[in-house]
Amino acid sequence: MANILVVDDEMGIRELLSEILSDEGHVVQSAENAQQARDARAMGAPDLVLLDIWMPDTDGVTLLKEWQRDNLLTMPVIMMSGHATIDTAVEATRIGAMNFLEKPIALQKLLTAVQQGLERSREMVRHLAQPRAKIVVGEEKDNVPVVVFSGLTVAGAAGTALRSISHARLDNPSLNLSFDMPLREARDAFERVYFEHHLAREGGSMTRVAEKTGLERTHLYRKLKQLGVEPGKMSKKNG
16 A cells, blocks of 8 residues: 555646555545645655646646755656657656656556556655765775775775765765665766866856856856756855
8 A cells, every 4th residue: 555646737637647546555635736846745745646737826846856956856756748849758758757658648568657656756765764875985005096985995986986975075075875775876976066166166156157167157057047046045155
């Protein structure tokens, strides 16, 4: 049995999905718009969310972005739509949705997607229970950085990369990485702290950070926006 949130502005679809999922033994909560979905999420993360894309107040992709920005995307989300383009589906997947169902939704496709989503949810719970990686910078040997990562000694180029992570941890001890994390989450966590480190070090100067990181300013601005990093705040923090 799982707790599933169904978000759709059409009453008929909410009732149909609730009936099907309840028959499968799940506890179903429904929301007819983004605000109700926000309120439901504020009460605690469900095991799975079925989220419609086209809604009158706030569309599903925008809501998905909000949850991702606010670190509330801690549960699998399956997007639904009868009118979405391929670009919209790809964008939702890039933000963090795990699947996309086209309306009208075939019963078997729904049940399969829900099963996969709940398996992902269980994986996420197991991941949260896993001990986080421990990164220790070792002495350089023959001018080669050596890093111990969860008991594994790494040298050479990989050691250099992990050494960068370890220095970022000195400025942000909250950075926790695990080999059990999904690659996208691990990459975003590292990149977020990486850019915050350089922004604080350079007093919020985008020009100097662009030079340090080897990115064009336009690409840098886009990357920071995607990660939810605000240069102005980092500049004030440094000051």
